[in-house]
Amino acid sequence: MKSRSMRWSAYGILGVLVFSLVRAITGSSDLTSVGTFNAALLLAIPIALAGLGGLFSERAGVVNIGLEGMMVMGTWAAGFWGYQRGPWMGIVMAVIFGTIAAAVHAVATISFGVDHVVSGVAINLIAPGIVRYLSVIVYQDSNIPGAGPTQSPSVQSIGSNGLPFLSGGHVLGWQSPDLLGSIGAKGWFFISDISRILRGLTGDVSYVTMLCLLLFPLSWYLLWRTKFGLRLRSAGEAPVAAESLGVNVYRVKYIGVLISGALAGLAGGFLAIVASSNYQEGQTGGRGFIGLAAMLFGNWRPGGLLMGSALFGFSDALQLRASDAVHSALLVIAIGFAVYAVAQWRQGRRVGGAVTLALGLGVFALFTYVKELPGPFVTMTPYVTTLVVLSLATQRLRMPAKDGVPYRKGGDS
Amino acid sequence: MNELAVELRHIVKKFPGVVANKDVSLKARRGEVHALVGENGAGKSTVMKVLYGMQRPDAGEILVDGQQVRFRTPAEAIAAGIGMVHQHFMLADNFTVLENVILGSEPTKHGRIDTAAARARILEMAAAYGLDIDPDAMVENLGVGERQRVEILKVLYRGAKILIFDEPTAVLVPQEVDELFAALQGLRAEGLSVIFISHKLDEVLRVADNVTVLRHGQTVAEVAADSVTAQDLAELMVGAELPTAPPRSTVPHERVVLSLQGITVGGQGTRDLLHDVSFEIRAGEVVGIAGVEGNGQHELIDAIIGLAPCQGTIVYNGTDISRFSVARRRDSGMGLIPEDRQREALLMGSALWENRMLGHQRSAPVARHGVLQLKAVKADAAVIMREYDVRAPGPETPAHALSGGNQQKFIVGREMSRQPSLLLASHPTRGVDVGAQAAIWEELRKARDAGMAILLISADLEELMAMSDVIKVMLRGRISGTFDPQRTTLEQLGVAMTVASA
Numbered sequence: 020m021k022s023r024s025m026r027w028s029a030y031g032i033l034g035v036l037v038f039s040l041v042r043a044i045t046g047s048s049d050l051t052s053v054g055t056f057n058a059a060l061l062l063a064i065p066i067a068l069a070g071l072g073g074l075f076s077e078r079a080g081v082v083n084i085g086l087e088g089m090m091v092m093g094t095w096a097a098g099f100w101g102y103q104r105g106p107w108m109g110i111v112m113a114v115i116f117g118t119i120a121a122a123v124h125a126v127a128t129i130s131f132g133v134d135h136v137v138s139g140v141a142i143n144l145i146a147p148g149i150v151r152y153l154s155v156i157v158y159q160d161s162n163i164p165g166a167g168p169t170q171s172p173s174v175q176s177i178g179s180n181g182l183p184f185l186s187g188g189h190v191l192g193w194q195s196p197d198l199l200g201s202i203g204a205k206g207w208f209f210i211s212d213i214s215r216i217l218r219g220l221t222g223d224v225s226y227v228t229m230l231c232l233l234l235f236p237l238s239w240y241l242l243w244r245t246k247f248g249l250r251l252r253s254a255g256e257a258p259v260a261a262e263s264l265g266v267n268v269y270r271v272k273y274i275g276v277l278i279s280g281a282l283a284g285l286a287g288g289f290l291a292i293v294a295s296s297n298y299q300e301g302q303t304g305g306r307g308f309i310g311l312a313a314m315l316f317g318n319w320r321p322g323g324l325l326m327g328s329a330l331f332g333f334s335d336a337l338q339l340r341a342s343d344a345v346h347s348a349l350l351v352i353a354i355g356f357a358v359y360a361v362a363q364w365r366q367g368r369r370v371g372g373a374v375t376l377a378l379g380l381g382v383f384a385l386f387t388y389v390k391e392l393p394g395p396f397v398t399m400t401p402y403v404t405t406l407v408v409l410s411l412a413t414q415r416l417r418m419p420a421k422d423g424v425p426y427r428k429g430g431d432s
Numbered sequence: 433m434n435e436l437a438v439e440l441r442h443i444v445k446k447f448p449g450v451v452a453n454k455d456v457s458l459k460a461r462r463g464e465v466h467a468l469v470g471e472n473g474a475g476k477s478t479v480m481k482v483l484y485g486m487q488r489p490d491a492g493e494i495l496v497d498g499q500q501v502r503f504r505t506p507a508e509a510i511a512a513g514i515g516m517v518h519q520h521f522m523l524a525d526n527f528t529v530l531e532n533v534i535l536g537s538e539p540t541k542h543g544r545i546d547t548a549a550a551r552a553r554i555l556e557m558a559a560a561y562g563l564d565i566d567p568d569a570m571v572e573n574l575g576v577g578e579r580q581r582v583e584i585l586k587v588l589y590r591g592a593k594i595l596i597f598d599e600p601t602a603v604l605v606p607q608e609v610d611e612l613f614a615a616l617q618g619l620r621a622e623g624l625s626v627i628f629i630s631h632k633l634d635e636v637l638r639v640a641d642n643v644t645v646l647r648h649g650q651t652v653a654e655v656a657a658d659s660v661t662a663q664d665l666a667e668l669m670v671g672a673e674l675p676t677a678p679p680r681s682t683v684p685h686e687r688v689v690l691s692l693q694g695i696t697v698g699g700q701g702t703r704d705l706l707h708d709v710s711f712e713i714r715a716g717e718v719v720g721i722a723g724v725e726g727n728g729q730h731e732l733i734d735a736i737i738g739l740a741p742c743q744g745t746i747v748y749n750g751t752d753i754s755r756f757s758v759a760r761r762r763d764s765g766m767g768l769i770p771e772d773r774q775r776e777a778l779l780m781g782s783a784l785w786e787n788r789m790l791g792h793q794r795s796a797p798v799a800r801h802g803v804l805q806l807k808a809v810k811a812d813a814a815v816i817m818r819e820y821d822v823r824a825p826g827p828e829t830p831a832h833a834l835s836g837g838n839q840q841k842f843i844v845g846r847e848m849s850r851q852p853s854l855l856l857a858s859h860p861t862r863g864v865d866v867g868a869q870a871a872i873w874e875e876l877r878k879a880r881d882a883g884m885a886i887l888l889i890s891a892d893l894e895e896l897m898a899m900s901d902v903i904k905v906m907l908r909g910r911i912s913g914t915f916d917p918q919r920t921t922l923e924q925l926g927v928a929m930t931v932a933s934a
Contacts (some may be wrong), residue, residue, distance in 0.1 A: 244536040246545055253524055253535050259521035263486065264536030264586070265507030420526055 023323060034366055040214035041350045049344035051212040053203060055336050056219025061294050062339075063332025064231050065090070065303075069310025070317065070324040071238055072117075072282035078242060078317060079275025080255035082423040085124050086283045087307030088146030092116040093287020096149035098171030098298020099157065101291065106177045110227060110288045117284015117416065118145060118277050122181030125276040132425040143307075171298035174291065179225045186222030191393035197222070219231040225293045231285070239321045253277050255419030258426045268426060280413075312405070318416050327405065342397045346386070352404070353383040435464045436498065437594055437625040438483065438514075443492035452478035452886055453489070453503050456647040458627075460594070463555050465616055467627045467636040467657070469864035469918035470646030470669055471837070474715045476629050479533055479646075483507035484516045496594070504777075507536070515592025517583045517600055525572035525897030529565055529691045530554060533586050551724045575726035577608055584615075587837050594625045601635055601864045606926050608724075613639050621891045623820050631865055632892075633662040645669055666866055673891065682881045684717035688747075688884035689854050690736070695744035697731045697909075706731040706742065713854065713885040716874070719915070720900030724929050730771060733856050735759060736887070749853060750790065757906055762791055769843055769860045771889075777843045778831045785813040785827040795850070814841035823870055836869030840861055848879060855879065858889045873899065894920050 031231030035051075042050045049055050069086045076083035097118035101109025120142055128140040140207035151168065158166040167171040181188035200222065203215035205393035253261040254271045260270045286306070291298045309331060310324075317323025337344045356379025438460045450822060453475045460466040470476050481487045483494060485503030487561040494501050505511045506516075523532050530547065533554055539546045554567045571582065580600065581711040587595055597616075602607045605848050616626055616639055630636050634642060636746045637657050643667040645653045653668050690713045697706035713719045721729055734740035738758040746754045753761055762768070768791070770776035778787050778934055788809055792798045797808045812825040820841045824834050840860065847855060857876065861869040876899065890896050896903055897917045903930040905913040912930040 240544075244544045246540055249531060249535055249538060249545060253527070253531075254524050257522065257524035260524055260532075261535060263484075263516065263518065263522050264504050265505060265510050266536050267505070267507075417526065420524070 035213050035216065037351055037354050038102035038216075039209045041347055041354070042212060043208060045347040045350065047341065047344045047347040049337065049341040050082075051215050052329050052340075053200070053215045053219040053222070053228075055340055055344070056216050056339065058225060059329070059333040059334035060220055060224065061332075062335045063328045064228055065290050065294065065306050066290065066310045066313055066331055067325050067328035068231055068286035068309045069232070069329055070314040071310075071321060072235060072279040072286065072325060073311045073314040074238070074242075074249070074319060074321060075120075076279035076281065077314070077422050078255045078419055079251050079270055080258060080419055080421045080424065080426065081125070081128050081279075082135035082139065083124065083276065083279050084136055084308075084311065084312055085120065085142030085146075087270060087303055087305065088107045088139075088142035089117040089120040089124075089143070089280045089283035090287035090290070090303045090307045091146040091150055092120045093284035094155060094291040094298050094302045095171075095287075096284070097291035098174060099153075101161075101174035101288075102166075102172045102297075106175050109174055109292050109328050110177075110285065113288025113291070114281045114284045117280040117282070117287060119280070120205055121280020121283070122278050122348075124280070125273050125340070126426070129272045129276070132427065134425070136380075136421050147300070154300075158219070164296065169300040171291075175298040176296060177225055177227055177292060179223050180220035181218075186218050200398070202260045220254075227289060229290065233326055234282070235321045241401060242321075252419070254426075255422055258421055262428060269428065270374075272426070282379075282431050286310070288383060303315045311406070315418075317414070319418060319423050331401050331405045334404040338397050338400045342392060342394070345397050345400050346390075346392050353379045353386060355379075356382060378386040434768045435462050436460070437464075437496070437884070438627070439493075439495040440483065441493040441495070443479055443482055443494075444490045444600055446490050447484055447652060451649055453482070455651065456646060456649065456799065457651045458644045459654070460627055462625055463620050464641045465620055465622045465628055465632060465639050467628045467640035467643040468646065469630060469633065469636055469643060474646040474669070474865075475649040476655070477598060478649075480516065480598060480627070480629065483509070483597065485512060487593060507862060510536075510590050510592070513591070513593035514596070515590055515594070516596040516598065517580070517587055518598055521579045521583055523571045523582060525581060527571060527583050528567065529569050529571060529585075530567040530878075532571055532582055533589050537590055554585060557585060557729075561588065561618065563615070566933060572643070574589075577604060580604070584612075592624075593755050594627065594855065595619065596627045596629070598629045599631070599863055601632060604725075604891070607632055607849070609635065631863070631869075633866075636665065637662060637680075652782075669866065679878075680901075682716065685883060687715045688712045688873045689715050689717075689749060690887070691745075691747040692736070693745040693747070694733050695732070695742050695746065696736055697728075697740050697742045699909075703909065705909050706735060706740075708744075709909075709911055711743075711904060711914075713887060714718040715853070715883045715885055716880055716887040717902070718880055718888055718900045719905040721887065722893060722896050722903055722925050722929055723904055723906035725891060727906045727929075729858070729906055730804075732906070733768070733771070733858055733887075733889065737766060758792070758806040761763055765850070765853045765857040766903060767847035767850065768809075769840075769847055769855070771858040771862075773836070773839055773843055775901070778839060780832040781830055783819070783828045783833075784824065784842060785810040787831050787842070788813040788816065788827070790846070792850060793844070812849070814848060816842060820845035820875065833864065837864040840864050841868055841871060844875055848875060851879075852884065852915040854885045854895030856887050859891060860888070861890070861892065861895060869895075893925055896925075897922070 028359040036052050042126045043047065069090060072086055073083050093113035096114040100112040124138050124142055127133040128135050155168045160170055160172065163172045171230040183190050185199050186196055186198055198216045199218040203218050205211050233419050242252060250261065250266045251271050253266060254275070258268045264422045266347055287303065288304050295302065310328070313327035313331065314324045317327050337348055356375050359378060360376035363375055440456060440458040441779065442455050443456040456475060458468065468476050478487065482489045485506045485508050488504070501512060501582050530550055534550045539549050551567045558565050563585055565578060565581050565585065571579065600612060619626055628636070628640055640657045643657055643665065644651060645665065648671060679714045693704060693710050695709045696704050699705040702833060709732065711719065721732065725728055731740055735742040736746060738756060738761045745752060748764065766865055772798045774780055789798045789804065797805060797812055799805065816822065817824065817827065822838050822842045822845065824838060842859065861872050864872065876886060888896065888899055898919050903915045903917050903920065903925065904911050905915065905925060907929060
């Protein structure tokens with residue numbers, strides 16, 4: 020275990036080194052700025068939460084393509100109750116609304132044996148309609164400033180904090196010094212870069228973000244170290260065997276799907292209250308699906324899906340903040356390809372290595388000859404990077420054996 | 433020791449369209465091995481599922497230790513001390529042995545699973561009952577015999593006092609059967625009750641104290657094992673006299689159908705799964721392969737049919753087919769009865785006529801000019817059902833609604849329908865009742881006499897002795913011996929299967 024964590028730290032340091040190098044060469048400071056990483060965190064969380072929701076459902080054997088719709092329910096509830104009762108109540112109601120949508124999915128798929136994809140798609144189609152309808156009822160003729168059929172009035176924001184001493188966090192109203200911030204401002208090669216990155220990730224972080232991040236190790240522990248987790252996973256792997264051993268498969272599946280909806284709702288609430296300041300129609304923008312993709316590529320594991328979401332969050336932050344940084348990121352990608360090609364070559368995968376190297380050279384050529392990327396290409400960066408990197412991370416994907424298979428108690432295996 | 437541990441009184445269980453149990457009664461005492469025999473489809477599995485709480489009876493009573501009980505779930509049955517070793521393994525492939533064993537009754541410590549305690553307990557039980565197993569191995573990497581040990585451990589782990597064994601010996605070789613029976617005697621000595629479901633009547637007589645016989649969902653007799661012969665039991669089960677195997681009157685042809693030359697299949701580690709295997713099969717000849725499960729038999733079949741990449745040369749009807757695809761091999765006339773009919777031979781949720789097409793989807797009568805001939809297929813499926821005595825309502829019946837024996841007869845009929853010149857038959861009568869077994873043997877004999885070459889892999893040594901013209905024994909991926917069934921004893925085969933000759 021020790022050597023493994025040391026190896027990962029080494030990879031991390033190497034990665035930061037590459038970023039600092041490219042930042043120094045191209046001069047696009049946004050590549051390692053505090054703002055970029057702070058935004059990346061904000062953008063990654065909703066996707067990761069949706070993915071975690073998918074994880075709970077699919078580990079219990081229920082495909083949940085309805086995450087997007089459950090998130091939509093969450094965003095609306097967060098906007099409405101957030102305005103009425105304050106942001107924390109908004110978050111709570113988002114979780115509840117997500118859970119209600121999930122309950123529909125659970126009843127349809129588990130009790131009635133409806134095809135999981137059909138039920139999920141139905142939820143995705145119905146949810147935007149429901150929230151539009153509710154908005155019209157409560158906001159249309161009201162005189163609340165900012166409220167309308169497509170958006171809620173603005174919600175008060177939730178406080179944020181950082182690590183005391185390191186990232187200028189405040190303790191009991193006392194503002195501590197901002198060590199990382201001041202080092203970051205110095206302009207020392209690498210040292211300042213790494214400080215800015217850490218400052219971005221640990222400073223000015225919303226309390227909700229902190230809670231959300233805690234959910235990942237917690238979920239891992241719950242699923243892989245407890246009785247409940249073993250039973251939940253058994254429902255996705257071998258429900259008939261589980262039932263024969265006295266596991267109440269229906270109940271476990273229900274719990275899995277409901278947790279899934281709660282997390283998707285939380286993702287929606289996060290979007291409305293933390294990443295933004297009110298509910299807006301279409302706010303989810305397909306993040307439920309991206310979360311699902313992150314879960315898939317993360318091999319149905321919390322750590323893997325968190326990495327996938329982080330990658331997406333980072334490229335999204337980069338493209339939002341500065342298009343020239345995206346251009347510089349091409350150089351990072353080219354270097355990444357080159358390193359990966361060497362690694363493949365050394366493992367004896369000659370063909371794979373050659374292909375990766377050729378890709379790297381192609382990206383490098385793009386970096387050298389195209390000085391400015393056209394707008395649409397910048398916008399699609401997060402999607403492309405996530406796809407490319409995750410599909411290159413060749414790993415043996417192993418979905419739960421009975422994922423998506425309707426289960427009937429007492430039926431034949 | 434004569435106290436009743438379990439009593440079933442007049443159990444009735446109906447399914448839509450079928451009455452699985454009409455009137456089943458059974459009494460098992462403490463410290464007794466009680467056998468339950470009957471043809472497949474006689475209702476043995478159903479009545480055991482009722483006892484184990486997986487299904488609720490429509491009528492009848494269950495008494496455990498003299499108390500009337502009503503199990504709604506297996507959990508309640510387990511709590512009452514009933515455990516089941518299933519015929520079709522109920523294991524999660526992606527879990528470790530340990531996870532499979534503790535699932536449903538996990539030891540915990542401060543909210544987390546206490547794996548150390550579980551591991552210690554499993555190892556202790558494994559040692560006590562001679563069930564050698566690695567608790568941290570992934571089940572997907574285990575062989576059939578090991579999986580069964582996991583199933584038995586699961587039941588013992590729950591401290592069951594009444595153990596139901598559903599066809600436990602079907603997958604074991606003689607030595608393993610002896611070990612299992614020794615373990616059963618140990619359980620009996622400690623006052624536990626064992627309900628033992630089997631088709632192998634000689635084994636039943638060896639291990640059981642009393643036998644309950646089912647026929648067509650009814651209890652027809654309860655007898656003491658030492659008062660009957662296997663022939664008596666078989667007649668009670670079938671309700672008629674059994675046909676006996678006539679000795680072979682024809683001789684194999686000279687023409688070689690299949691010739692294997694130095695077939696090697698590489699393994700994950702250092703040892704080859706199949707190493708330098710060479711032999712020939714002639715037209716009208718049955719070559720039997722004996723061996724402990726997992727000694728390369730599966731790889732041999734896969735190499736011949738083209739599923740496993742291998743080195744060496746395979747010559748089939750004079751053509752080198754080493755580089756042919758599976759489809760080309762099958763289309764050139766190879767039939768296959770796979771080892772695991774539910775996983776490899778059938779789509780359990782699909783109708784029989786759909787299953788009829790599998791493996792034959794490119795050729796007549798299933799397809800004509802690339803278009804499926806559904807009408808012809810359905811008609812042909814009905815013909816197979818009639819000719820091979822597949823008992824099911826019709827071609828529209830889903831495969832899972834059939835008993836194991838009927839499924840297997842259907843598969844045999846399907847493979848025979850194209851009149852293959854070579855049939856690869858892997859455990860063709862595993863888990864099949866006496867009637868179906870006799871029928872399948874008869875079909876194989878007829879085809880053999882007509883000139884079909886057969887490669888027969890079986891764990892049932894008597895089947896091999898009765899059917900084969902020559903028996904080859906496989907050990908660790910090699911052919912460790914070749915025997916003439918006329919001049920060989922079961923003991924000699926058993927030794928060759930387990931001891932590597934220098």
